[in-house]
Amino acid sequence: MTTPDPGRRARGLQRMSEVYGWEFLDGPGDFFGYTADHLFADIWSRPGLSDRDRRLLLIGLLAGTNQPDVLGIQVPAAHHAGELDDEALREVVIFLCHYAGWPVGARLNTIVEETIGRARREER
Incomplete structure (x- = not known):
């Protein structure tokens, strides 16, 4: 994985915290990076579904x-x-x-x- 975009990572961490109800801090490795940067900053943030x-x-x-x-x-x-x-x-x-x-x-x-x-x- 490339170097994470700090803004994207922050959006992902914020969205993870909203979805799960507890605070998420940055984590190590590509798996965490894809989870925060893609799954939460992008997928859980898309319009169309509540x-x-x-x-x-x-x-x-x-x-x-x-x-x-x-x-x-x-x-x-x-x-x-x-x-x-x-x-x-x-x-x-x-x-x-x-x-x-x-x-x-x-x-x-x-x-x-x-x-x-x-x-x-x-x-x-």
């Missing part, structure tokens, strides 16, 4: 390809950002169970209920 739209697509893809580790990041981030509330997350589970399979839906349901429970505990 963050909620992107998140729903990503959650569906992650569930369909059986990636609960990344779902464990995306579901809480969507909930924290207000993109998907308790009811919407539970509807996503029911919907995806019928297309991605019950075992996938069950794993997603666990992530959703843990996310909702954690948010309720933090509200207290």
Whole structure:
């Protein structure tokens, strides 16, 4: 990868922080560079889809390809950002169970209920 454009990197880091809900600082290596400079500064910043739209697509893809580790990041981030509330997350589970399979839906349901429970505990 070439030397990063500092403005692009800053936009990417800012967008990553908005999407995930915690602060991102610069990281090492080409993988991090492509993630910040391309995926977030470019792709997550394009017009045409809302963050909620992107998140729903990503959650569906992650569930369909059986990636609960990344779902464990995306579901809480969507909930924290207000993109998907308790009811919407539970509807996503029911919907995806019928297309991605019950075992996938069950794993997603666990992530959703843990996310909702954690948010309720933090509200207290």
